[in-house]
Amino acid sequence: xxxxxxxxxxxxxxxxxxxxxxxxxxxxxxxxxxxxxxxxxxxxxxxxxxxxxxxxxxxxxxxxxxxxxxxxxxxxxxxxxxxxxxxxxxxxxxxxxxxxxxxxxxxxxxxxxxxxxxxxxxxxxxxxxxxxxxxxxxxxxxxxxxxxxxxxxxxxxxxxxxxxxxxxxxxxxxxxxxxxxxxxxxxxxxxxxxxxxxxxxxxxxxxxxxxxxxxxxxxxxxxxxxxxxxxxxxxxxxxxxxxxxxxxxxxxxxxxxxxxxxxxxxxxxxxxxxxxxxxxxxxxxxxxxxxxxxxxxxxxxxxxxxxx
Amino acid sequence: xxxxxxxxxxxxxxxxxxxxxxxxxxxxxxxxxxxxxxxxxxxxxxxxxxxxxxxxxxxxxxxxxxxxxxxxxxxxxxxxxxxxxxxxxxxxxxxxxxxxxxxxxxxxxxxxxxxxxxxxxxxxxxxxxxxxxxxxxxxxxxxxxxxxxxxxxxxxxxxxxxxxxxxxxxxxxxxxxxxxxxxxxxxxxxxxxxxxxxxxxxxxxxxxxxxxxxxxxxxxxxxxxxxxxxxxxxxxxxxxxxxxxxxxxxxxxxxxxxxxxxxxxxxxxxxxxxxxxxxxxxxxxxxxxxxxxxxxxxxxxxxxxxxxxxxxxxxxxxxxxxxxxxxxxxxxxxxxxxxxxxxxxxxxxxxxxxxxxxxxxxxxxxxxxxxxxxxxxxxxxxxxxxxxxxxxxxxxxxxxxxxxxxxxxxxxxxxxxxxxxxxxxxxxxxxxxxxxxxxxxxxxxxxxxxxxxxxxxxxxxxxxxxxxxxxxxxxxxxxxxx
Numbered sequence: 052x053x054x055x056x057x058x059x060x061x062x063x064x065x066x067x068x069x070x071x072x073x074x075x076x077x078x079x080x081x082x083x084x085x086x087x088x089x090x091x092x093x094x095x096x097x098x099x100x101x102x103x104x105x106x107x108x109x110x111x112x113x114x115x116x117x118x119x120x121x122x123x124x125x126x127x128x129x130x131x132x133x134x135x136x137x138x139x140x141x142x143x144x145x146x147x148x149x150x151x152x153x154x155x156x157x158x159x160x161x162x163x164x165x166x167x168x169x170x171x172x173x174x175x176x177x178x179x180x181x182x183x184x185x186x187x188x189x190x191x192x193x194x195x196x197x198x199x200x201x202x203x204x205x206x207x208x209x210x211x212x213x214x215x216x217x218x219x220x221x222x223x224x225x226x227x228x229x230x231x232x233x234x235x236x237x238x239x240x241x242x243x244x245x246x247x248x249x250x251x252x253x254x255x256x257x258x259x260x261x262x263x264x265x266x267x268x269x270x271x272x273x274x275x276x277x278x279x280x281x282x283x284x285x286x287x288x289x290x291x292x293x294x295x296x297x298x299x300x301x302x303x304x305x306x307x308x309x310x311x312x313x314x315x316x317x318x319x320x321x322x323x324x325x326x327x328x329x330x331x332x333x334x335x336x337x338x339x340x341x342x343x344x345x346x347x348x349x350x351x352x353x354x355x356x357x358x359x
Numbered sequence: 360x361x362x363x364x365x366x367x368x369x370x371x372x373x374x375x376x377x378x379x380x381x382x383x384x385x386x387x388x389x390x391x392x393x394x395x396x397x398x399x400x401x402x403x404x405x406x407x408x409x410x411x412x413x414x415x416x417x418x419x420x421x422x423x424x425x426x427x428x429x430x431x432x433x434x435x436x437x438x439x440x441x442x443x444x445x446x447x448x449x450x451x452x453x454x455x456x457x458x459x460x461x462x463x464x465x466x467x468x469x470x471x472x473x474x475x476x477x478x479x480x481x482x483x484x485x486x487x488x489x490x491x492x493x494x495x496x497x498x499x500x501x502x503x504x505x506x507x508x509x510x511x512x513x514x515x516x517x518x519x520x521x522x523x524x525x526x527x528x529x530x531x532x533x534x535x536x537x538x539x540x541x542x543x544x545x546x547x548x549x550x551x552x553x554x555x556x557x558x559x560x561x562x563x564x565x566x567x568x569x570x571x572x573x574x575x576x577x578x579x580x581x582x583x584x585x586x587x588x589x590x591x592x593x594x595x596x597x598x599x600x601x602x603x604x605x606x607x608x609x610x611x612x613x614x615x616x617x618x619x620x621x622x623x624x625x626x627x628x629x630x631x632x633x634x635x636x637x638x639x640x641x642x643x644x645x646x647x648x649x650x651x652x653x654x655x656x657x658x659x660x661x662x663x664x665x666x667x668x669x670x671x672x673x674x675x676x677x678x679x680x681x682x683x684x685x686x687x688x689x690x691x692x693x694x695x696x697x698x699x700x701x702x703x704x705x706x707x708x709x710x711x712x713x714x715x716x717x718x719x720x721x722x723x724x725x726x727x728x729x730x731x732x733x734x735x736x737x738x739x740x741x742x743x744x745x746x747x748x749x750x751x752x753x754x755x756x757x758x759x760x761x762x763x764x765x766x767x768x769x770x771x772x773x774x775x776x777x778x779x780x781x782x783x784x785x786x787x788x789x790x791x792x793x794x795x796x797x798x799x800x801x802x803x804x805x806x807x808x809x810x811x812x813x814x815x816x817x818x819x820x821x822x823x824x825x826x827x828x829x830x831x832x833x834x835x836x837x838x839x840x841x
Contacts, residue, residue, distance in 0.1 A: 052548035054379050061555070068820060201365060213828050 076188075079215045083189045086218055087227045091116065091137035091182055094227070099133045100151075100189060104158040106130030110145045110271075111166035112177060113138035116228050117338040118166065118287040120346040127350030128359070130161055138228070141177035142267035143200060148182070149271055151190045153278065162281045164353075165271070167307050168289070168319070168337070169297045172260040172268070176252050179203040184211030232342075233334045242335045244292040249336075256298040260306070272310055283353055285316040287345070288329035293336035294320040314356040316349065324352060360403040362612045363566055370400065375619055379546055386543050390517045393620070397522035401486070404526075408484035411449055416519045418445045419494040423501045423508030423515075435502060442498035446491040453487055458687030486526030488684060492651055494519050497533035499655055506534050514540035523616040527609045529627040529647035536624070544621030553804070554618030559819060560803050561611030562826055568789050569604030570831025571782040572597040579773050580748055583758050588767030591758055593779075595741045598748045600786050603632065606645070611801055630797045632740075632790070633718050635732030637701040638711035640740060648684070652677050663706060670706055675699045685747070690755055694746040701739050717798055785829065 085096035099105060107130035109119050115136035124132045135148050149163065170176040179200055184207030187193050197204060217223060233241065250256075275282040284307050294300070300321075307315045318324045334340035353359070360366050374396045382388040402409050422442040429435050497515075501508045509515045518537045524530075579586060579594030586594075610627035617624045627647050634640035641649050653662075657677045661669050675696065682695020705711040714732070719725040725733060742759065749755035773779075796802030807815040 054546045054548075054551075057546070057548055057551050064816065064819070067816075068823060071820070209828055209830070216828075 076212075079212060080188050080191060082219070083185075083215060084218075085185060085189070086214055086223050087225045088137075088181070088214075089226055089228060089230060090139070090180065092134050092227050092229075095121075095133040095135060096182070096185070099135060100155055102131075103156045105133055105156070105160055107132035107162045107164060108149065108152060108160045109134045109136065109164045109166075110149055111136045112140045112145070113228075114168055114287045114337060114339075115164075115166035117231070117334070117340070118342055118345055118349070119164075120342040123343050123346035124164075124350055127347060128162070128353065132164075136166070137180055137182040139176075139178050139180045140182060141174065141179055142171065142264045142271070143179055144183045144186070146267045146271050146274075147186050147193060147196075149274060151186050151193055153274065154190060154192045159278050160280055162283060163271075163275055164283050164285070166287055167284050167315075168286050169300050169303055170253075170258045172264045172303065172306075173253075173258040174261045174264060176258070177264070179207060181207045181210050184208040188212065188215065231334075231338075233340050239331055240333070242333065244290065244336050246296075249293070249296060253296070256296050258297065258299060258303060260303065265306070268306075272313065275313075281357065282310075282313045283316070283357075284310075284313060285349060286319045286322060287337075287339055288325075288332065289319045289337040290330050290333055291320055314353070316352050316356065318349075324348075360400050362609065362616075363562060366403065370396075371616065371619075378620060383546075386541075387513060389544070390511075390513045390540055393522070394513065394517040394520060397517065397520040397525060400522040401520065401525055404485050408487075411484055411487065412490060412520055412525075413516075415446060415449065415491060415494050416516045418442060419498050419519070420509070420512055420515050422498050424510070426498075426501045427508040439498055439502040442495060446495045450487055450491050453484055455683075455687045489528050489530055490519055490525060492530045492648075493533075496530070496651065496655065497537065500533055506537075509537060509541075511541065521617075521622075523613040523620075523622075524624055527606070527613070528645075529610055529613065529625050530651050531624060531647065532651075536622070539622050546621065550618050550621070554615040556803060556819075557611050557615030557618065557801050559615075559822055559826075560801050561608045561613075561615060563822055564604040564608030564611060564789070566608075566826050566830035567604075567785055569601045569608060571778070571785055571829070572601035572604065572831070574831050575773075575779050575782050576601050576748065580750075580754075580758070582773070583754070583761060586761065587769045587772050588762050588764045589769055590771040590773040591761045592741075592767060593771050593773070594758075595745050595748075595762070597782065597786075599632070599737075599741050599744050600789075602744065602747070603628075604789075614801075626800060630793055630802075632737055633733055633794065633797055634736050635714040635718060635729055636705055636710070636736055637698065637739060638705045639714040640736055641698070641702065648681065652681055656680060667707065671703060674703055674706060678702065689752050690746045690749050693752060693755070694743050697743045697746060701743070720798075781829065782831075785825075 085093045085100070087093040099108070107124065107128060109115055109124075109132060113136065116134060116138060119132075119134050119136075121132050121134060124130070135152070137144065140148075145165070153159070183200070183204060187197060187204070187208055188211050214223070272282060274280075286304075286307075304315075304317065307317075316322075316324055318326075318329065329339075329345075332339055332341040332345065339345055360370060374392070378389060378392055382392045398409055398412075401412065419442050422438050425438045426435055429438060497506075497518075500506045514537065518531075518533065518540050521531075521536065576594055576597040579590055579597065583591055583594065607628035614624045614627070625647055627645060629643040629646065631640050631643035634643055657673055660673045660676060662673060663670050678695040678699035679692055680695070682691040682693070682698075685691045685694070702711070705713075718729055718733070724730075742762075745758050745762075746752075746755045749758055792806075793802045796804060796806060799805055807818050810818075
C-alpha cells in the first residue's frame with residue numbers, strides 16, 4: 052500500500068479519536084460540577100459559579116484557604132463571601148478563577164480579597180494546579196487561553212477530567228481543605244520549622260518576581276479597576292523563623308504597597324498589623340490554624356482602612 | 360524535544376511529510392532534511408551544545424578519511440587517539456570534571472593536605488554519552504578495517520545526529536546505521552504501521568508505567584528514613600519499573616520513529632525482567648551499550664579468555680566502567696561492581712550462557728526452575744537498583760538496611776493511596792502483556808493483528824486513552840541525564 056493510503060488511514064484513525072475526545076469534553080463540560088477536594092473548598096466554587104451575585108470573592112493560594120472563615124467575614128463585612136483559594140495555585144490560576152467568575156456572574160462583586168506574600172511571584176512554590184483544569188472544564192470561554200498554559204495545563208486538565216468521570220460512576224468523598232486544620236484546644240506552637248525543606252524550594256532564600264506571574268497580578272488589578280471592584284490585598288501571619296529567611300521580602304512588598312487605591316494589610320513580621328501572638332495561631336510556618344478570630348480582625352481592619 | 364510532548368507530536372508529522380513528499384526523489388536532499396531536522400530536534404533543548412555534535416562529527420569524519428589514506432601503523436594509532444581523546448575529552452569534561460575535582464580534594468584532605476576543590480557549574484549536554492560512543496564506534500571500526508570510511512559527509516553527519524536515537528540511544532554501530540544513509544529508502548506500509556504501533560507501546564511504557572512508578576519511587580526514596588522495610592522494597596520495585604518503562608519506552612519510540620523513515624535500528628531491550636540469570640539479564644538490558652562495551656572494551660582486554668584473574672579483572676572493569684558511564688557518582692560505580700559480583704560466579708562456573716533461548720518456549724507459563732531463576736534475578740536486580748537510584752552511598756546503605764529489617768513484614772506505611780494502587784495494577788497488567796508478547800520484538804508487535812479492524816482500533820484507542828488519562832505527571836526521560 053502507498054504512503055497516501057498510510058496517511059489516509061492515519062488521519063481516519065486520528066479523526067475518529069479526536070471526534071470522540073471533543074464529544075467527551077463537551078459531555079463532561081455540560082455536566083460539570085466542582086467536587087470536594089483536599090486542595091480547595093469545592094462547595095465554594097460550586098456556589099460561586101451558580102449563585103452569580105456574590106459580594107466578596109477571596110482569591111489566592113493555601114495561605115488564603117487557611118486564613119478565612121466565611122461566616123465571620125459575612126457577619127463583619129455584610130457581604131456574602133466565597134473562598135476561592137487552592138493550595139499551590141499560582142497567579143495564573145488565581146486570575147483565571149477571578150476572570151471566569153466575572154465571565155459568568157450577573158452582578159459584579161463589591162470586593163475582592165486577595166492573599167499575597169513573599170512567594171506570590173515564585174513559579175516553583177506556586178503552580179498551575181488542578182483547579183486550573185476544573186476552571187477550563189467548567190468555562191468554555193477560557194479555552195482561547197489554553198495554549199498560553201501549555202504544557203502545565205495538561206496534567207490538571209487530565210486529573211479534573213478523570214475526577215469528573217469518577218464522580219459519575221462512584222461517590223467521591225466529601226473531605227475538603229478543612230481537614231487540614233489541626234485540632235488545637237490551646238493556642239501554642241505545635242510545629243517544627245525545617246530549614247532543609249525550606250531550602251529545597253528556596254535554595255538561595257530568594258522568592259523572586261517571575262515576569263509572567265507579575266503580568267497576571269497586574270491583570271487582576273486591572274480587572275478590578277475596570278469593573279469597579281474594590282481590591283484588598285493582605286499578607287496572612289507567618290512565623291519569625293520563616294520570615295527572617297526571606298531575603299528579598301522588601302522588594303516583593305514594594306509591589307503590593309504601591310498600587311493606587313488598593314489597601315495592603317500586612318500581618319507578617321515588620322508589617323503594620325503584625326502581632327507576636329499570631330505565632331501561636333499557626334499550624335506551620337506560614338499557614339494559620341485559627342481562622343475565625345483572624346477573619347474577625349482582618350474584617351475590622353479592612354473596614355477601618357476603607358472607612359466602611 | 361521530548362518524545363512525550365506536543366512539540367514532538369507537531370515536529371514528527373512535518374518532517375515525515377517533507378521527507379516522503381518533498382525530498383523522496385533525492386537521497387542527498389533526504390539526508391540533508393534528516394540532518395536539519397535532527398539539529399532542530401536537539402537545538403530545541405539548547406542550540407549552544409549543537410556545536411559539540413558538529414565538532415565531534417567533523418573530527419570523526421576526517422579521522423575516518425585520514426585512516427583510509429594512512430598505512431603507517433603509528434600514524435593510524437595517532438589518528439584513532441585523536442578521535443578517542445576528543446570524544447572522551449568532551450565526555451570527561453562535561454560529565455566527570457566535578458566528580459574528579461571533588462574526589463581529589465577529598466582524598467587530599469584525608470591525607471592531611473586539604474585543598475580547595477574548584478568545581479565548575481557545568482551543564483551536562485543532553486545525549487553526550489550516546490552520540491560520543493556512536494561516533495567513536497565509527498573511528499574504531501574504520502581503524503580496525505571492519506568498515507570502509509565514508510566519503511559522504513552529509514550521510515555521516517546525519518548518522519551521528521539521527522534524531523530518533525540522538526539523545527538516548529540505542530547507541531548504533533556505524534556498520535549497521537551508516538550504510539542505511541547511502542541507500543534510497545522506500546516507504547513500506549507495513550513497516551510504517553509497525554513503527555506507529557511501537558511508538559504507541561513506547562509511549563505507554565513511558566507515560567503510564569514509568570511516570571506513575573516515578574511518582575511512587577520518588578516519594579519513597581525521598582522519605583526513606585521514615586518508612587518501613589516493606590515500603591522500601593516497594594519503592595525499589597517501583598523504581599525498577601520506572602527505569603525499565605522509561606528507557607525501554609524511549610528505545611521503542613526511537614525504533615518506531617526510525618521505521619517511519621525507512622530505517623532499522625538495533626533492538627535495545629528484550630524483556631530483561633524475564634531473565635533467568637544475571638548473564639541473561641545483561642544480554643537483554645540496554646543491549647546497544649552492553650554490546651558496545653563488549654566489543655570495544657571487554658574483548659580488547661582479553662574477554663573471558665585467559666586465567667581466572669584475567670576474567671575477574673575484565674568483568675569488574677567492564678561493569679564498573681558501565682556503571683561510571685551512567686553518571687559521575689560512586690553509587691553508579693557500586694551498582695556496576697555489584698552486577699560484576701552477581702555475574703562472576705556464572706562466568707567462572709561457565710554457566711553464563713546456559714540461558715540463551717526464549718523463556719518458556721512453546722508454553723504459556725514458565726516451569727518451576729525458570730520461575731525461580733526469574734524471581735531471583737529480578738530480586739538481585741532490584742537490590743542493585745537501590746544504588747542506582749539513591750542520592751549517595753550512605754542513602755543506599757541505609758535504604759538497604761531498612762529493607763532487611765523486621766519491618767519488611769509489616770504493611771507498607773508510605774501512604775498507600777489510590778495512586779499507588781493504580782501504579783501497582785498498571786504495572787501488573789503491563790507485566791502480563793509483556794509476558795504474552797515476550798517472543799516478539801516488542802510486546803504488542805503481533806497483538807491483535809488477526810483481529811477485525813474495529814476491535815484492533817478499539818484496543819489502540821484504549822491504549823491511547825490510558826496514556827492520556829492514567830499517565831503519571833510528565834517527567835524527563837531518566838537516560839537524558841546520562
